[in-house]
Amino acid sequence: METRVDCEYIRGLLADFSEDNLLGRAARRARDHVAACEACADELKTFEATADLVREKGLREPPVGLWNAVYNRITDPARAPSVARPAAGLRLRLRIGAAIAALSLVILFGLSYVRRPQPPSVANAVAAEYVEGHAVGSRDGLFADRFSLTSVAALAEAEQRENGRL
């Protein structure tokens, strides 16, 4: 026989019972009571029916024109993308930094080449001969010509290696 005290106690647990939040003894007691008490079983059904009603009627229609607003934003040529990217000033500084670093590497490489002259590869003999000849003809531009030769030779060798792999 279920008592009124039991019913009051169980009804205080029904919200948690309906969400499956009760454990151990409390869960057992609620389950047993609801199985035996029609009034509390009916009360439990209202918790379930509430969730059903929310699922059935809870969705709202999005506002009209949402796509137009999104479209205007994603196709606006002047806009900055919303995802995190370096700011314009930072991007410019990064680019300048990268250019300086690349130039430094090339100059260092060029200097070491001047200090320890090495014959260019056979494949670049024609270019080398031209540049060497030109360098002799214009002594002031020797460094510039060495610099060019180094770059040309490095690029050509890289290309050859790439072709060799293919």
Place this chain on the structure above:
Amino acid sequence: MSGGRVVEYVDVDLVRRTKTGDVEAFEQLFNRYQKRVYNIVYGMIGNENDAAELAQDVFVRVFDSIATLRAEEAFFTWVRTVAINVCRDHVRRRVPFRVESLDEKMSYDGEDIIREIADPAVGPERLSEQKETERAVHRAIDSLSGEHRTVVVLHHLEGMDVQDIAKALGCPTGTVKSRLARAREELRRKLAGYVES
């Protein structure tokens, strides 16, 4: 082939096209998911103007970062995470006290802004029964605190399980479960006249 697989297949194709800058493909993705995104955002924010603005932000962010999405078949799960994060950022930045409408009385319970929605002047006799029930459900959801409304929308409307909600919101599963129970209690009370026992 199950319905879910068809959805994934269509999504993957549209996602790949969007990655190439195809705005029409993105429009199709938008049409498929705008209602779900809007409802997540509305549920977490609780007012129409901000929800419309933030739903836009979600789709713009999705468009801008779609190239980073590897699991193309899980497109909507990713979109949902973006939506939840956009809303959480917004809530963190939000000033707690703000008058949104002269019709709505605002109160503050220490954690959340609680909106006490005035009953509409139009009675049930002028609205169809269906519409009236829908409005009552919306009013009841609106009247919940932000925390309770969020879990109700993610669980009951979005179908997310408790673990996924806890992960998305960065709180223990016990907290989500307890919020769901308290919210259901409140909704049941407010919708008593609409629920058949």
